[in-house]
Amino acid sequence: MKKILIIGGGSIGKRHLKNLLFLGEKDIMVVEVNPERANTLGKEYDITVVGSIGEAVNKKNFDIVFVCTPSVYHLENALSFVEQGCDLFIEKPLSHSLEGVDRLVAVVKEKKIVTMIGSNWKFYPLFQKMKELLEVGVIGKVLSARCESGQYLPDWHPWEDYRKGYSANKELGGGILLDSHEFDYLTWFIGESVKKLACFSDRRSNLEIDVEDTAAVILQFTGGTIGEIHLDYTQRFPQRNFEFFGETGTILWDATLKKVILRSKESGETNFPLRDNYDLNNMYIEEVKHFLECIDERKETNTPMERGASIIKLIQAAKESSEKNQIIFVS
Structure with missing residues (x-):
């Protein structure tokens, strides 16, 4: 069973959570800084929701990370997990600027990480x-x-x-x-x-x-x-x-x-x-299915990191x- 972390429990993070559960994934943790939203997510989906990335990594090691935060935080949220070898899904856009993008792309290549930019x-x-x-x-x-x-x-x-x-x-x-x-x-x-x-x-x-x-x-x-x-x-x-x-x-x-x-x-x-x-949610389900299948087969997704950088x-x-x-x- 894959150990999955979702960073950001807003509308798109919640959608990915719901769809991952639908697809049979059970070992999922969410990072959500808003206490009220975190409490609601934990109760509604019976999962562990923590208030910071540090708290999450202290609890377990992850295989896959979904970054669903505002774009200004994307690279900051992603880099340490990629360096640890986690496969990575980042909601579009990859970032708000080009600063740090080349470094992230280089680490992804070096570690042979499967990546996907949201493109539902x-x-x-x-x-x-x-x-x-x-x-x-x-x-x-x-x-x-x-x-x-x-x-x-x-x-x-x-x-x-x-x-x-x-x-x-x-x-x-x-x-x-x-x-x-x-x-x-x-x-x-x-x-x-x-x-x-x-x-x-x-x-x-x-x-x-x-x-x-x-x-x-x-x-x-x-x-x-x-x-x-x-x-x-x-x-x-x-x-x-x-x-x-x-x-x-x-x-x-x-x-x-x-x-x-x-x-x-x-x-x-x-x-x-x-x-x-x-149902428009079907395209989000198919998107996540594609990502998970590419991880299983260790092949490139249809919207990898380099595509997001371009x-x-x-x-x-x-x-x-x-x-x-x-x-x-x-x-």
């Missing part, structure tokens, strides 16, 4: 369908692509004060650019590295935050494809979508439509709907572009 949407059936369609070339060469993710920040977790969350606070690694999903998924879909990018970002709303709430990024990939990413904390009606424009057709996914649409001159429009009653480099390039008002060459 890669296990969503419609994302897998889009990836499949793109890989078999149903729309020919992809000429351009765009994606959008926007939602009003106070509505993300309406049960808590948005002003205290990590997304709203620079010192915790917040800001819409560091909500790194779209950078990861767009580059995953295209299957190429980014050559150069330009970004405009700013705090455009009256939200009580000290980070950017709106960003527009234009990227050129090494193969020539041009991509656009729009991100914001301001839309009162949530939007999330991807579009790929190829030589012979278009692929579209929109979260509100719950389907992938393939349009081509030859075959017209084909719909690939999400199956009825699909996404942070993109985000930092976007920030630099916005600050300097210039195009940044990435690779």
